[in-house]
Amino acid sequence: MLPxxxxxxxxxxQFTMLQGYLEQEMEEVAVYEFFVRKLPAGRNFxxxxxxxxxxQFxxxxxxxxxxxxxxxxxxxxTPKLLDYVANFRFSxxxxxxxxxxxxFSDEPILRVVAPIPVAQLVETRLINLLHFQTLVASKAARVVLAGPGKLLVDFGLRRAHGAEAGLLAARACYLAGFGGSSNVLAEREFGIPSYGTMAHSFIQAHTDEAQAFENFARAQPDNVVLLIDTYDTEAAAHKVVALAPGLARDGIRIKAVRLDSGDLGEHARKVRAILDAGGLNGVGIFASGNLDEFEIARLATQQAPIGGYGVGTRLLTSSDAPYLDCAYKLQEYAGHPRRKRSEGKATWPGRKQVYRHYDANGCMAGDVLTVESDPQPGEPLLQPVMRGGRRLHPAIPLQDSRSLAAQQIGRLPEGLHALTAAVPYPVQVAPALHELARAVDERRV
Amino acid sequence: MLPxxxxxxxxxxQFTMLQGYLEQEMEEVAVYEFFVRKLPAGRNFxxxxxxxxxxQFxxxxxxxxxxxxxxxxxxxxTPKLLDYVANFRFSxxxxxxxxxxxxFSDEPILRVVAPIPVAQLVETRLINLLHFQTLVASKAARVVLAGPGKLLVDFGLRRAHGAEAGLLAARACYLAGFGGSSNVLAEREFGIPSYGTMAHSFIQAHTDEAQAFENFARAQPDNVVLLIDTYDTEAAAHKVVALAPGLARDGIRIKAVRLDSGDLGEHARKVRAILDAGGLNGVGIFASGNLDEFEIARLATQQAPIGGYGVGTRLLTSSDAPYLDCAYKLQEYAGHPRRKRSEGKATWPGRKQVYRHYDANGCMAGDVLTVESDPQPGEPLLQPVMRGGRRLHPAIPLQDSRSLAAQQIGRLPEGLHALTAAVPYPVQVAPALHELARAVDERRV
Incomplete structure (x- = not known):
């Protein structure tokens, strides 16, 4: 559990509206849905x-x-509001x-059905929680697509936007297919494997770089990854080669070296050659430093001999798209469908469901967005998870969600794997939903 | 206090390095400084x-x-590490x-002097806390410059990156000159005035928009700000005019209307005309919806009749620059200055001080970055705040920090008020610091 x-x-x-609802005794059932209006530029899913x-909230x-x-x-x-709040539980x-x-856009990923004061009062934190993890998981999925087969590790805690962002982003990255995180608390809270070895300061605190490598290796014999770019990357690679036999005699194996600056592809090639010439074919190269999906894809195209990446700031801040155009909107009140018609922000009314279709290969072929009362063929994506404020099922293990994400990414149409905008995935709005929107606009419902 | x-x-x-330091009994004094390497594009301060x-951390x-x-x-x-951690306090x-x-860039804003295991172990969270608030305060200061005399309110909690981001960003915005925040907990934690009235859902839950306005006004007679863009902004303004006399008879004054979509400048002019024609010259116009400093400056240029702005997502995510290129770097160990020389990431060594100069009008005229042992004329900006792990002074009230920020922004050279890149503010690196860097590179110190 988070703090x-x-x-x-x-x-x-939320409180001023609540006071309004309570004064008018407006406590009938409201339906709210959380959805993203529009995908960020260049994003395909x-x-x-x-x-x-x-x-949990x-x-x-x-x-x-x-x-x-x-x-x-x-x-x-008013006393009425204070009394209501004092007894508040989500029901x-x-x-x-x-x-x-x-x-995809306009598809609700969560629906709340509750008396309007209840459903409204939880809005802000619900958005806050769903928006951020969805934002980071969606970015991380792109990094996973850019670096297939690579060990991907979240390094972003320090520049994440606060503590909770660092922690939840580690979870979102792991869910999307990352191998782990530098964040120790994320291992404790979520069971996410943590990774980490040394910073430049460790090297700099020593007078001699080779001595720093050796000291680290002897203090952490099971976790020897040496950071080699503090002064001169290739010179440091030679020091690693010189150091290896002495360590090997004591049963200590150097697992990898880490590059953190300069042209990573170029350095990786040179370092690979130095390590190989020194008989260290088994020592991997791990890279970090201002990475994102584009840079990792570029390094993949170059066939840079890099086995894993630490991806930090740009991932945890989703720097190319640091927010989603998302909303938690009233779709129905007291049995009447509702629709916001503000310019550029019109929404689809009513309780909705999303049906997904697959082709013969199990690949996603198209979604249908319709009202809940209009059953369709295909896989219904919204499922009951809570009734009367109580969960219907135990918490889903993060590993299971991670497996689902891997499966889902695997079932994306090939074109949507692109890191730039592809032909949009087909999401069809069913006739029943079009008709409901018209009926709402004409005040027939 | 934050959770x-x-x-x-x-x-x-941090733990693997700590184990290295403890194994080698490397516990001499280290000096780390936190600074920003490079300002984001278009930022002047x-x-x-x-x-x-x-x-507090x-x-x-x-x-x-x-x-x-x-x-x-x-x-x-190792047991040694576990024992060390069990007894750890920042000293x-x-x-x-x-x-x-x-x-400005390269100027340290915080220096830690402590045995290296101590100074290193606090790195991640220190960066996490200093980076984020500095990021948001720096963005918020631009909004303040774009909207002088306007009531500026942070509306960003829902799309901030987690709970702590929402809370700390409210603080950073207020510090930079905002009038308040929608965030209730920020009022409780930090004394930041909270603002808020209604969402579109409040209007939509009613069958009739005018009825929704009236119900809200009667439930919140001291806080009547009516959101008028749910269906048709100008039509809603006429409803406000029609409603006002009846409310006035009961002593209820409409404070303002809020616009949240469409061309805000255009709507504001039309709504102003409707309100004025209806005798509601005293009713203000407040605007929100995808705002940032550029949009507010554009509305100011148009002389849009808008008295205040709710600024949310783009501010709290600092969306045009969602992170700073900042670092917490080892500058000295065991009395020896240190310097990282990684490509593109070289740093100035040693314990540093920043001296600020002002012109005859009290306007900032230039800074000098030098080593601490090289006293200079001007105002030294780094001051002692903690010794031996204890604060030297009580916490500075947020209001005082806010006053300082206002004064500082007021003393910026005029050119730096621009929202796009201006001629950079002069930060001179003193000869003593150049000499120290050379000495480190030549291993003379």
Whole structure:
């Protein structure tokens, strides 16, 4: 479990609207859906992530007596609101796509059905949790596509946006197919294998680079990965060759060297040649430093002799697209479908379902977006996960979500593997949904 | 205080290096400095932020018996390391620039002096805390420059990268000059005024938009800001005009309307005309929706009649530059200055100080970066804040840091107020620092 945040981690308007609903005794059932309006430029798919944390939030959100007292002393709220908040528990139903599912714009990945004060009050943190992990998992999936067969490790904690971002991003990367993370707490919290050896400062604290290598190897004989770019990369590779026999005599094997600057492909080729000439064919090369899916794809094209990558800042901040145009929108209230018609932000009304079709090879062939009451052939992607505020199933192990993500990425149409914009995946809006939207616009429902 | 994170929220290499240091009994004093290598494209200055959280972290970082046991069962570490970690407290000295100080590339904003195992072990979280708030405060300062005299409110929690990002970004925005945040917990934690009224869903849950306005106004008579773009913005403005007299009879004043979509400048002009024609000259217009400093500057140029802005996603993710090229680097070990020379990542060695010069008008005229032992005229920006792991002063109130930021932004050379790249601010590297770098390269020190 993440360190829990107060229920006060929300937008003030959740409370001001709540006061409005309570004053009017508007407590009928509302349906909200979370979806992404538009994929970021150049992205061909998204990967759903964050559901487990969203469900943990819904199971536990509440307000302590101290928090209610703080709301009271603000002078903003009525006794009715304070009383409501003091007794608040999430009591609604949730349907969702499993974590690791590939999805596209306008497809809801989560639906909440609850009395409107309940469904509204959880909005901010639900978006906060679903948006970020989906953002990072979707970026990480691209890195996985760019570096097939490579060991990919998240190195991004230090420049992630805060502690929770670092932790949840490690989870999202692993879910998307990464091999692990530098983040130790992510291993403890989520069972994600942690990786790490040394920083430049370790080398610099020693007077002699070769001595630093040897000291590290003897202190960590099972985890000898040596960082060789502090001063002169190729000179350091020669030092590694010179050091290896002495270590080998003591049963210590150098696993790999790490490059962290300069032209990684060029250095990797030179270092590979030096290591091979020194009989160190078994010593791998690991690279890091300003990497993203484009740079890894470029190195793959060059056939750079690099076995793994540490990918940090650009991945954990999703730097080319640091946010998704997502929303948690009211789709129905008191049995009446609803639709926002603000310019550029119109939404599809009603409770929806997404049906996925596959071709004979098991490859994704197209989705149909329709209303829940319009059953279609194909695989329905939204499934019940919570009823009356209680989970229907135990938490899905992260390994299982990771397997699903791998399977889903494997079933993507070939063209969508591209790192630049491809012909969009076909998502058809069913006639029943078109008709419902018209009916809402004409105020017939 | 933020919800505390485990000391395990760090990179694995901090522990593997620690084991190396302990095995070699390398525990002499190290000097690390945090700085930004290069400003993001188009940025003319940065605003230091996050020191308060960094100091809270240094005062409290430790490892529970349970965490040490977990490290032990990983099988990776020696008893010496486990014992060290079990007793770990930060015992070092810290000098830093005050939060709200303007700074530039290569200028350290924080220096840690401590035995190397101590100074190294705190690296990851220190960077994580200083980087993010500095990133957001620096972006927010640009929004403040773009919208002088406007009420600026952070609306970004939902798409911030996790809970901590939302909370710390609210703080960074307020420090940089924002008027407040939608984030309720930020008010409780940091005393930041919270703002908020209604979402589109509140309107949509009602059958009639005018009824929704009235219900909201009567439930929140002191906070009547009506969101008018759900269906037809100008039609909604007319409904506001029609509603006002009835509310006024009951002593309820409409404070403002909010626009959240479409061409905000165009809608604002039309809505202003409708409100004025209806006698509602005192009702303000507040705008939100995909805003950033460029859009706000564009609206200012148009003289759009908008009194305040809610700025969200693009600000809290610093979307045009979602990370800073920052580092926490070893500058000295055991009395010997150190310097990283990796390609494109070379650093200035030694303990440094920044001296700032002002012109006759109190405007910033240039900085000098030099070694600490080379006193210069001008204002020394790094000041002692912690000795032996204890703070030298009580926490600086956020209001004071906010005042300093306002003063600092006010003292920027006019040209640096531009939202695009200006002639860079002059930062001179003193001869003493050049000489030290040469001496390090020639291994004379």
């Amino acid at each position: 829990p945040y107060s229920g006060l981690l929300t937008d003030l308007y 998204l990967l759903a992530a964050g559901l487990e944390q969203a469900l 819904l199971e536990t959100v509440s307000f302590s007596a101290e928090e209610v007292a703080w709301l009271e002393q603000s002078g903003r709220f 609604g139903d949730v349907d969702a796509m499993a974590e690791g599912t590939v999805f | 505390p994170y485990s000391g395990l929220l760090t990179d694995l290499y 940065l605003l230091a932020a996050g020191l308060e959280q960094a100091l 240094l005062e409290t970082v430790s490892f529970s018996a349970e965490e040490v046991a977990w490290l032990e069962q990983s099988g990776r570490f 070092g000295d810290v000098d830093a620039m005050a939060e709200g100080t303007v700074f």
